[in-house]
Amino acid sequence: MRIIAHVDMDAFYASVEARYTPALRDKPLVVGADPKDGHGRGVVTAASYAARRYGIRSALPISRAWRLAEAARRRGEPEVVFVRGNRKLYVEVSERIMAILAARADAFEGASIDEAYLDLSSLDDFAAAAERAREIKREIVEREGLTCSVGLGPNKLVAKIASDARKPDGLMLVAPADVQAFLDPLPIRVIPGIGPKTEAVLHERSIRAVADLRALGLDQLVEWFGRWGQDLHAKARGVSDSPVSNEWEPKSVGEQETFEVDTLDAAFVLERVRALAGEVFARFEGQGFRAFRTVTITVRFSNFRTLTRSHTPPEAMTSEPALYTCAVRLLLPFLDHRENPRQRKLRLIGVRVEKLLR
Numbered sequence: 546m547r548i549i550a551h552v553d554m555d556a557f558y559a560s561v562e563a564r565y566t567p568a569l570r571d572k573p574l575v576v577g578a579d580p581k582d583g584h585g586r587g588v589v590t591a592a593s594y595a596a597r598r599y600g601i602r603s604a605l606p607i608s609r610a611w612r613l614a615e616a617a618r619r620r621g622e623p624e625v626v627f628v629r630g631n632r633k634l635y636v637e638v639s640e641r642i643m644a645i646l647a648a649r650a651d652a653f654e655g656a657s658i659d660e661a662y663l664d665l666s667s668l669d670d671f672a673a674a675a676e677r678a679r680e681i682k683r684e685i686v687e688r689e690g691l692t693c694s695v696g697l698g699p700n701k702l703v704a705k706i707a708s709d710a711r712k713p714d715g716l717m718l719v720a721p722a723d724v725q726a727f728l729d730p731l732p733i734r735v736i737p738g739i740g741p742k743t744e745a746v747l748h749e750r751s752i753r754a755v756a757d758l759r760a761l762g763l764d765q766l767v768e769w770f771g772r773w774g775q776d777l778h779a780k781a782r783g784v785s786d787s788p789v790s791n792e793w794e795p796k797s798v799g800e801q802e803t804f805e806v807d808t809l810d811a812a813f814v815l816e817r818v819r820a821l822a823g824e825v826f827a828r829f830e831g832q833g834f835r836a837f838r839t840v841t842i843t844v845r846f847s848n849f850r851t852l853t854r855s856h857t858p859p860e861a862m863t864s865e866p867a868l869y870t871c872a873v874r875l876l877l878p879f880l881d882h883r884e885n886p887r888q889r890k891l892r893l894i895g896v897r898v899e900k901l902l903r
Contacts, residue, residue, distance in 0.1 A: 546666065546669065546699070546721070547664070547666050548665045548668060548669075548670075548671060548674045548697065548699070549662060549663070549664060549665070549666075549697070549698055549699065549700055549789060550650070550662065550663040550677075550678055550695055550696065550697050550704055551656075551660065551661075551662055551663075551696045551704035551707070551708040552646055552660060552662075552663065552678075552681065552693050552694075552695050552708070553659065553693060553694050553695075553696075553708045553709070554659040554660065554691060554692075554693045555594070555691070555692045555693055555694060555712060555713035555714060556592065556593050556594055556597075557591065557635065557658070557659035557691075558576045558591035558630060558635055558659075559574045559576055559593040559596070560593070560691050560692070561631075561635055561638050562574060562576060562628055562631075563593070564689070564690045565634065569626055569628075572593070572624075572625075573592075573595040573598075573599065573601075573614070573617070573622075573623055573624070573625040573626065574593040574596055574625070574626050574628065575589055575591075575593075575596050575607075575614070575625055575626070575627045575628070576589070576590045576591040576592070576628055576629075576630040577589040577590040577607050577610070577627070577629075577630065578607040578803065579607070579627070579629065580607045580608065580610065580611035580614075580627050583608050583611045583615070584608065585607045585608055585611065585805075586607070586803045586892070587606075587607050587803040588603075588604050588605060588606055588607055588803075589601060589602065589603055589604060589605045589606075589607060589610050590603065590630055591603055591630075592605075592610075594713055595623070596614075596625055599614060599617040599622065600613050601614065601625070607627075610627075611627070614627075635658060638691075639659060641688070641689065642685060642691075642693075645681065645684055645685060645688065646661050649680070650663035650664055650665060651663075651664045651665065651666060652664035652788075652791075653789070653791055654790055654791050655791060662701050662704065662705075663789065664789040665697075671718055671720050674697050675697060675716065675718050678716055679716065681693075681695070682695060682714075682716070692713060692714040694709075694711055694712045694713060694714060694715045694716070694717075695708055695716050695717070696710070696711070696717050697718040697719065698718075698719040698724070698783075699720075699724065700783070700784075700786070700787070701785055701787050701789065702737065702780060702783060702784075702785035702787070703719050703727070703783050703785070704719075705737070706727075706728070706731070706735050707719045707727070724782075724783035725783060727783075728755045728756075728759075728781070728782075728783050729754065729756035729759065730754055730756065731754065731755050732753060732754060732755075733747055733753060733754065733755060733757070733758055736777065736780050737780070738773070738776065738777075738780075739777075743770075746769070755781055758777065758781040759782060763775065763778045766778050795832065795901065796899065796901070797841075797897050797899040797901070798825055798829045798832065798834075798898050799841070799895055799896060799897030800824045800828075800895065800896060800897075801821070801843060801893060801894065801895030801896070802820075802821060802893065802894060803845075803893045804891065804892060804893065804894075807847040807891060807892050808890055808891060809885075809888065809890050809891060811880050814876070814880065814891060815873060817894060818842075818869065818872050818876055818896060819869055821872075821894070821896040822865060822868045822869040822872055822896050823869075825896050825897065826864075826865040826868055826898075829898055829901070833903060834901045834903055835863060835903055836861040836862060836863045836901075836902040837863075837868075837898035837899065837900060837901050837902065838857050838858075838861050838862070838899065838900030838901075838902070839855055839856065839900045840855065840856055840862070840868060840871040840896070840897070840898055840899075841853055841854070841875075841895075841898075841899060842854055842855075842872050842875040842876050842896055842897075843893070843894065843896075843897070844876065844879045844884075844893070844894055844895075845891070845892045845893035845894075846885075846889040846890070846892060847889050847891070847892050848889060849892070850889075851893075854876075855875070855899070856871055856874070856875055857900070862898075868896070876894065879891065
């Protein structure tokens with residue numbers, strides 16, 4: 546019998562900020578770009594649960610978050626605090642938490658900076674696994690002052706959906722016999738891979754709950770979605786054989802920046818390319834890679850049109866100067882008529898390395 550846990554830190558970035566700045570505790574908190582009184586650029590990186598009650602969420606434009614915060618303030622609600630964030634601190638805290646989790650499991654898989662899967666199958670009992678989860682939650686609170694939510698299930702799919710169902714600071718156990726009863730009433734968006742577009746297509750066909758999706762035949766789903774229809778057919782039944790394994794490798798490392806003011810100032814843009822290349826290379830090295838084959842740049846114009854360009858030279862690259870030089874070569878045409886004949890100003894640039902080698 547497989548027993549899998551999905552551990553998800555609660556509003557991680559915002560919670561870390563509140564943990565290390567006591568004055569922020571229990572306040573609506575948004576981590577992200579400077580809102581500049583509603584004229585800021587960029588997006589929300591994270592929002593505390595108190596801020597989420599105002600409709601603020603990750604990836605929301607920071608200007609929209611500011612307007613929602615102002616509307617709440619005018620209603621007499623507690624005022625939202627905006628902070629820029631400290632990724633270095635978040636990484637340090639995450640590494641300590643992941644060490645706690647890895648030591649408590651048969652197998653460990655880090656899924657992101659704030660979530661992981663644990664294989665607890667050797668406990669051979671879901672009640673024992675639930676007690677192990679409680680121990681993990683207590684240890685994280687004692688050592689880091691942070692809470693997490695844990696889902697337990699017979700596979701990674703069910704465990705992840707279960708952890709989302711009991712946030713924040715929750716523990717949800719879904720035994721094998723209870724999987725379908727747990728999944729059926731949930732909205733189809735809980736199924737990984739179903740985003741807004743697929744959701745809209747299914748809603749047009751009156752498919753709103755997992756039970757509705759499960760009622761469809763395999764042939765019908767394959768007709769609509771091709772090979773992915775097979776995955777949907779299995780996921781609607783809570784079926785997943787994906788192992789808990791830390792052998793997964795990131796396929797790329799990248800950073801991007803939204804400018805405060807749209808610009809075509811070459812000196813400024815190239816200085817920001819240099820800064821992004823430095824951040825990307827530091828992360829690339831920090832993850833233990835030694836070389837990369839491809840450099841990709843992303844450019845977003847003032848009208849929000851977004852383009853990418855990539856280059857893969859014959860020899861792999863191993864240095865920050867090589868990354869910067871390649872990124873500049875890709876980006877320069879966007880500053881003149883080669884890639885930007887209308888001379889539109891740039892709103893965002895990004896730098897990414899791909900085809901990573903250890």
